[in-house]
Amino acid sequence: MSYRLHIPKTLQEAVQIKKETGGTYLAAGTDILVNHRHKDDLIALEKIPGLSSIEEEKDYVRIGSLVTFNQLEKSSLVKEKLPALWQAAYNTAGPQIRNRATIGGNIGCFSPASDSVTALLALDAEVELFDGKTCREKLENLHFLDNTAMITSVLVPKRFGFSAFEKVGKRNAMSVSVINMALARNGSEVRIATGCMGPQVILCKDPSSVLEFLYPINDRWGTIEYKTAVARKLLDKLTKEAGL
Amino acid sequence: MKEKNCVGVSAARLDGPDKVTGRAVYTADIHMEGTLEVSLVRSPVAHAMLKGIRAPHLPDGSFLFTASDIADNHIPSIFSEQPVLASDHIRYQGEALAIVAAPTKELADKLVSKVELDLDVLQTVDGIEDALKEDSPHLFENGNICSTFHSEKGDTEKAFTECSLIVEGSFETPVQIHGFMEPEAAFCCIDDKGRLSIVSSTQNAYSDLYTAATATGRDHETITSRAATVGGGFGGKDGNTAQVYPAVVTHLTGKRSRFIYSREENIRWGMKRHRSLTHAKIGFSKDGHILAADCSMLLDTGAYAMLGPSVLRLGIEHFTGAYHIPNVKLDGKLLYTNHAPASAMRGFGAPQAAFAFENLLNRAAAKLGLDQLEIRKINAVHKGQKGPMGGENEHEIGLEEALDKFAQSPFYMEMKNNPVPRYGYGLAVGMMSSGLGKHVPDTCHVIIDRTEEGFTVRTSLVDIGQGSQTALAQIAAQALGTDVCRIDMQMGQTDGNQDSGSTAASRSTFVCGNAIIQAAQKIKEGQDHAEGVCAFPEASGEAIHTYFAFMVQGAKVKINPESGAVDPVWMHSTTETGCVINPTLLNGQIFGGIAMSLGMTLSEQIRYRNGITLENSLANYILPSSMDVPRLTNDFVEKEEPTGPFGAKGMAELPTVAVAPAVTSAVSSLMGGLEINRLPIDRMEILKAGRKA
Ligand SMILES: Cc1cc2nc3c(=O)[nH]c(=O)nc-3n(C[C@H](O)[C@H](O)[C@H](O)COP(=O)(O)OP(=O)(O)OC[C@H]3O[C@@H](n4cnc5c(N)ncnc54)[C@H](O)[C@@H]3O)c2cc1C
Numbered sequence: 043m044s045y046r047l048h049i050p051k052t053l054q055e056a057v058q059i060k061k062e063t064g065g066t067y068l069a070a071g072t073d074i075l076v077n078h079r080h081k082d083d084l085i086a087l088e089k090i091p092g093l094s095s096i097e098e099e100k101d102y103v104r105i106g107s108l109v110t111f112n113q114l115e116k117s118s119l120v121k122e123k124l125p126a127l128w129q130a131a132y133n134t135a136g137p138q139i140r141n142r143a144t145i146g147g148n149i150g151c152f153s154p155a156s157d158s159v160t161a162l163l164a165l166d167a168e169v170e171l172f173d174g175k176t177c178r179e180k181l182e183n184l185h186f187l188d189n190t191a192m193i194t195s196v197l198v199p200k201r202f203g204f205s206a207f208e209k210v211g212k213r214n215a216m217s218v219s220v221i222n223m224a225l226a227r228n229g230s231e232v233r234i235a236t237g238c239m240g241p242q243v244i245l246c247k248d249p250s251s252v253l254e255f256l257y258p259i260n261d262r263w264g265t266i267e268y269k270t271a272v273a274r275k276l277l278d279k280l281t282k283e284a285g286l
Numbered sequence: 287m288k289e290k291n292c293v294g295v296s297a298a299r300l301d302g303p304d305k306v307t308g309r310a311v312y313t314a315d316i317h318m319e320g321t322l323e324v325s326l327v328r329s330p331v332a333h334a335m336l337k338g339i340r341a342p343h344l345p346d347g348s349f350l351f352t353a354s355d356i357a358d359n360h361i362p363s364i365f366s367e368q369p370v371l372a373s374d375h376i377r378y379q380g381e382a383l384a385i386v387a388a389p390t391k392e393l394a395d396k397l398v399s400k401v402e403l404d405l406d407v408l409q410t411v412d413g414i415e416d417a418l419k420e421d422s423p424h425l426f427e428n429g430n431i432c433s434t435f436h437s438e439k440g441d442t443e444k445a446f447t448e449c450s451l452i453v454e455g456s457f458e459t460p461v462q463i464h465g466f467m468e469p470e471a472a473f474c475c476i477d478d479k480g481r482l483s484i485v486s487s488t489q490n491a492y493s494d495l496y497t498a499a500t501a502t503g504r505d506h507e508t509i510t511s512r513a514a515t516v517g518g519g520f521g522g523k524d525g526n527t528a529q530v531y532p533a534v535v536t537h538l539t540g541k542r543s544r545f546i547y548s549r550e551e552n553i554r555w556g557m558k559r560h561r562s563l564t565h566a567k568i569g570f571s572k573d574g575h576i577l578a579a580d581c582s583m584l585l586d587t588g589a590y591a592m593l594g595p596s597v598l599r600l601g602i603e604h605f606t607g608a609y610h611i612p613n614v615k616l617d618g619k620l621l622y623t624n625h626a627p628a629s630a631m632r633g634f635g636a637p638q639a640a641f642a643f644e645n646l647l648n649r650a651a652a653k654l655g656l657d658q659l660e661i662r663k664i665n666a667v668h669k670g671q672k673g674p675m676g677g678e679n680e681h682e683i684g685l686e687e688a689l690d691k692f693a694q695s696p697f698y699m700e701m702k703n704n705p706v707p708r709y710g711y712g713l714a715v716g717m718m719s720s721g722l723g724k725h726v727p728d729t730c731h732v733i734i735d736r737t738e739e740g741f742t743v744r745t746s747l748v749d750i751g752q753g754s755q756t757a758l759a760q761i762a763a764q765a766l767g768t769d770v771c772r773i774d775m776q777m778g779q780t781d782g783n784q785d786s787g788s789t790a791a792s793r794s795t796f797v798c799g800n801a802i803i804q805a806a807q808k809i810k811e812g813q814d815h816a817e818g819v820c821a822f823p824e825a826s827g828e829a830i831h832t833y834f835a836f837m838v839q840g841a842k843v844k845i846n847p848e849s850g851a852v853d854p855v856w857m858h859s860t861t862e863t864g865c866v867i868n869p870t871l872l873n874g875q876i877f878g879g880i881a882m883s884l885g886m887t888l889s890e891q892i893r894y895r896n897g898i899t900l901e902n903s904l905a906n907y908i909l910p911s912s913m914d915v916p917r918l919t920n921d922f923v924e925k926e927e928p929t930g931p932f933g934a935k936g937m938a939e940l941p942t943v944a945v946a947p948a949v950t951s952a953v954s955s956l957m958g959g960l961e962i963n964r965l966p967i968d969r970m971e972i973l974k975a976g977r978k979a
Contacts, residue, residue, distance in 0.1 A: 060722035136911065210849040212889050218905065219851075262893075262900050268850075268970045273975075275848040 048085045053172050056192060059085050067192055069108060069147035072139055093146075093194060096120065102168075102197040107146025111158075115140060124198055124240050126205035126224045130161035133209045136216045146193045149181070161207045163235035163245050164224035168197045182245050202226040202233075204284045208276045212263065220263040221272050225249075225253045225280040232286065238263075239273060249281050291934045292764035296870035297481075300756045300775060301515070301749065310515040312547045313471035313487045321473070322349070324532050324545035325394035327384035327401045328555070332624035333408040333423065334376045339384055342400035343839050348388040349539055350397070356534065357503030361526045362496050367426070368590035368627070370530050376405070377425050377589035378626050379897045380555040387535045387543055410624045410897040414563055414586045417621040424777020425589065425622040432620040433595040435602050437828075439675050439676045440613030443577035449569030453650045457566075457642040458964040459946070460891035461586070462559035464631055465882065465909050466751075468517025469547040470527035470556060474536035477510065482537055485510040489524040489750050490788035497526045498533035509533075512779035519750035520882070522557045522629030525592055531597050550902050558892065559631035560585040560597055562638035566605070568646050574656050574664045578613040579674075579801065581605040583639060585628070587620050592629035594620045600719065601635020603830045604943075606674045607643050608685050608717040609665040615675040624897040630790060633942035636718055643963065644714035644947030652959065658713050658951070659698065662838075663689050667717075677829025682935075684862035684925030685715070685836045691923050692838040697858035701840060709855065712951025713840045716943025719831030720792035720936025721822040728793065728822035731784040732801040734762070736814040740772025743805075746786040747798050748778035752938055753871040754794040760867055761799045761931050765806035792936030795867060796833070797822045800932025823929060833927070835863035835937045839880075841948035842916075845956060847976065851968030852888055852953055854916040858960045861922045861940065865933030868923075872937065877918045879941025885910045887946040888966050 050056040050066065059065060065083025066074060074084075087093065093108040096117050103123055105114070114120050114131035121128040125259040134140060134148075134157045148158045149169065159181070167181045178197070205226040211217030222237040237243045239256035246252045258269040304310040327339070341350045352375035353359050361368045371906075372381050384401060390393040409423050416422050417430040424430055445741040446452060472494075474487035481625040482504060484494050488511075495511040498504070516523065532543040547556065562585050569578040583601050587594030602618040651661040666685045672678055692698055692713075701711035722728040733744045743762045749755040759773040766773075786798070797820050805818030825832035857880050866872050889908035893900045926933035950962040953972070960975045 133648075138912075208848070210846075210851070212908045213911050215911045217911075247540070262906055265970065268973070271973050272849055281847055 046083045047115055048083060049089050050085060051089050053090055053194065056085055056087065056090060057172065057174055067150065069144040069150070070142040072143045072163055073100070073147055073151045099113055101201070102199055105145055105196045105198065107193040107195055108144050111135070111140035111143050111145070114145065123200050124165060124205065126156060126161040126164055126207040126226060127198065129207035130157040130224065133157060133207070137252040145196055149193055149196070152242070152254045154240060154242050156243065157219060157222055157237070159243050160222045160235045160237040162196065164200065164226040164233045165198050165202060165205055165247060166226070166233060167199070169193050170195045170197065185242070198202070202228045206280055208280060212277070215253060218263070221269050221276065223273065223280060225284055227284045227286070232284070234280070236273060236276070249277065249286055252277055288420065292760045292770055293867045294865065296635065296868055297756055297760050297770050298757060299753055299871070303792065312468055312517055313473055313485060313514040315348055316473045316485060316514070316544070318475070318542050320542055322387040322389065322535060322539065322541050322543040323391040323394045324535055324543055325386050325391065325398045326382045326557070327386060327398050329372065329376045329379055329381045329383055330403070331376070331407050332379040332410045334403045335406040335408065336372060336376055336383060336403065337406060338373055338404035340402040342397055344397065348393065348397060349386070351385045351534060351538060352383070355538060356501050358500045360568070360792050361530065362500055363525060363592050364595050365591040368592070370534070378624050380626060381589065382531070385535060387539065411622070412894055412897055413623055413625070414561065414584050414621050417623050423748050425624070430622045432591050433598060434620070435599050435616070435618040435764050437602070437675045439674060442578045442580050442613040442615040445613035447611060449577050451565060451570040451650060451653055453573065453646045453653070454567040455565070455642065455646055455961070455963055457564045457645070459562045459641055460639045460886065460965055461561045461628065462631065462886045462890050463553055463556060463892065463907065464518065464520040464522035465885070466518025466520060466522060469549060469552040470523065471544070472529040472532050472547040473544040474532040475542040476536060476540055480508070482509045482533060484509065484529055486511070486529045487516050487523055488513045488529065489519045489748055489790060491746055491748065491778055492785040493525060493788065494529045495780050497530050501530050501534050502537040504537065510781050513748040513783070514540055516748060517717065518579045519789065520632045521634070521790065523750065524630045524788050525557070527556065549904060553902055553907050554899050555626045556894065557592065557630065558588065558626060558628040560587060560594065560628040560635070560638065564638060564642040564706045566642045566646055566702040568650060570650055570654065574654050574661050576609055576611045576665050579606045579611050580615040580679035581639070582617040585618070585620050585635070586623050586625060588623055588625040588627040590627045591620070592627045594628060597630065597725065598636040599830055600723065601639050603675060604636040604717060604719070605639040605643060607640060608715050608836055610623050610667045610671045611674065616674065625894055628964065632879065632882065632939045633718070633937065634791070636939070636943045637886070637946065638714070638928040639718055640943045641946045644646070644944060645950055646952040648714070648947070649961070650711065659689060659693055663716050673829050677825050677827030680826065681833050681929065682864065682925050682927045683834065683836070684923050687923040687925060688836050688838050688860045688862040691921065692840070692860040695860065695921070696856055697840045697842070697856065697919070700842070708844055709839065710843050710952040710956030712948050712955055713838060714944035714947040714951060716839060716940055717834050718792065718937070718940040718943055720796055720833045720835065721831055722787065722791045722793065723830040724824050728787060728797065730786040730797040730801045730820050731806050732818040734797060734802070734805040734809050734816050734818070736809060737774070740768060740774065741766060741803060741809070742774045744776045744777055744783055745798055745801070746778065746780060746783040747794055748789045750789050752875060754789070754798070757795050757867045757871055758798055758802060762802045763808060764932060765803045766809060792940070793822060794937040796930055796936045799934065803931055824933060833935055834860065835935050837861045837939045837940050837944055839944035839948040841952040843949060843952040845972060848914045850972035850976070852949065852967055852972065854949060856917045857945070858919045859941070861920060861937065862925060863922065863932050863940065864927035864935035865924045865931065866922060868933050872922070873920050875938050876920045876941045879939070880918060880945050881910055881915045883942045883945035884915065884949070886965055887949045891966055
């Protein structure tokens, strides 16, 4: 395995290298280095300042893209205001991975099993992207990252009085989700996101029709019958907890 | 009784400091100038005839060897039918066809990918079910039955007619891997005496020497072999894994070489625990005495026998467990399939058998209105009684004492009262032999030398991580009347030693401990250099093994109502393994064995599809994590075994035997008697049963 590693010091520089080399952004590398999912050029983000903090704003919690799962887990702000995201972070991998793995990388994987994405979709998060200039996009509208865009931060609304996340894996830690689900509720506004039941995390705003939108497949992690049965039970549990 | 100070205490592990500081040298830590890296050309398909191998252009300093380069193309084992490199008939996906050696691993792999194979693909025999079909292709001329085993004691047919209860069931257990941290690895060079020197991750340095001698045509005297620090074996390094390939390369090129399995190679093509299909029928009198048992076992040994025939024999011998039963019929078949070879794994057939027998025993207890402990007490085997094959139990058996002690435990009190309805409780008993068994050479040689600092104790036996060097140093110190810190244990090499066999069959403490005591006696009589030899005592009558250890295993579980996952909460056990040399080491073996077996019970399995495993990494072969291991407690009864070293018996495999049936019985008690007959436990079965309940 060999590649060229670039270590830009600013956002501008990173985007420039990206445009010139067509390389891949590297956060902690717990996904791309493990799965060899990269091109010849890797652009490390770790020396770019300002991407590693969690801050409270008026309507949002702003989470830098290099914030690790460990930081999320340790943050009382996240735990209080965004319990679904906190639970997702807490249930991701094990301590070693959580010390390194970033929220930006989790979104960047675009995997249906990205645990934080399920929580963030339910919480109606937005992402701030940078490709020379900054723009903002709702996560639910973001189906792939365009060639050059870098995620700089994630903005998670504080308006949901209730949110919760559930994960079923094959063991209690270091486990890919067989299925995960998050529900966020703000009065009559309900958002339910389900992971691993299709090619992407699936969002649904009506609890009574969640199951119709899921299309699991038989794979090494479980049968359609099993995944559907668990989805039903998780949905029951979450809606009950949400008082629905 | 002798006054004890070095044994019976939890001496700190001698290998501990080196391991926790990273000073310990494992095989893959050996870096030397000019070492060739070895990769194998492996078969892409599970069953085929090999018509030809076309090598790519080999740059200077790179090599490719095929079967025609091997002096005598077989790996010595029970049947020795496995070639070092397949030359015509390919019998499993991943089978080695050629060896490539190159200055870097990248280059070796690249050259491997450029080798062209000419194959006539055959239909895959994809498991036991296929192997038994009339019209399945044959792996060997004589068909797909590798070995059989049959034994009959008393008249089972007649006895069943006299039973007031008969329980019966069919069971299945999965292929499991050993899951050792250190993958298979070997390093070879020519030493300053011109000998082929093998350093490897092995359970048996001598077997590596013999295998290399066969493959290279060298005399035994021109080969030397030793184990580096070994990061776990559990049976999976008992026999050839990586060793023979660099041995061939170094022999033919004169250059250093090494071969380290990737984790994928380890998972797909390392040795395995045999998948089993078992059936058992057990008949009881009204008061719960077992009158008759008829048990059968089918094992998938994969493409080659390796130690499979012995696994079948031991599994069958242990089938009826720790009970005295007058009429017993036992049948077993070991089958060849197009799967990677299964061989030794901790428990050696006994866990597969116990899963069937112990579950049925608990089902019978429920029908008879007996407690799970009671039914075992009624039937517990005692010294002097005849075993399932008719041979007399000649040595100490403390099962009844272990059952009594378990009955006094807080665990059992809780199980009896079951205060919280969302917990389920179950128990099972495991019995495990030690020693290699009748007609298998089982001798250990030890040499003790007096030195300025104290004593060196040498043997070719290997400490594979289980801690035997500490226990043996304690025995030596006790026997010599000195302190453990004055004993220098030198283990695991052929040089200066005689063949003491494999670190296997829970034999090291017993057989090596006795040899040490013998040599120590001579030292105490004034010699500065003494040898000790112990042959493991063989069973005198109709039996394979004659020493057994016992374990009462309790399981407390809860069930996740959303996922159907079984969550073990507490495992408590009482063990009977003679006198205990080192309580902490004993518990280490017990707790590790329980964790290993929870894996097989709940999540671990290798599944084949057309001869190819679905599992290929530790992300999808689900070993338990530390978060999956429940509270573990163990106590023991010490019944002195007069022929053992300071009263000890062997126990390393014991904790793997009874975990699965204890857990499934606990689940069953929570789920209205749900009968779980297949491992790992299928969560869908639990959810379905929950829906009904
Ligand atoms: C043992 C193990 C266990 C795991 N368990 C879990 C689990 O339980 N749940 C789970 O969800 N995941 C799990 N993962 C996957 C992985 O750890 C997570 O997805 C993690 O969040 C990835 O973050 P990273 O910083 O390592 O990303 P990287 O590997 O560095 O990058 C991942 C992808 O995102 C892109 N990327 C990274 N940062 C940015 C950015 N700022 N802007 C745009 N693109 C970006 C990269 O180009 C790449 O394509 C596990 C991985 C391992 C190895």
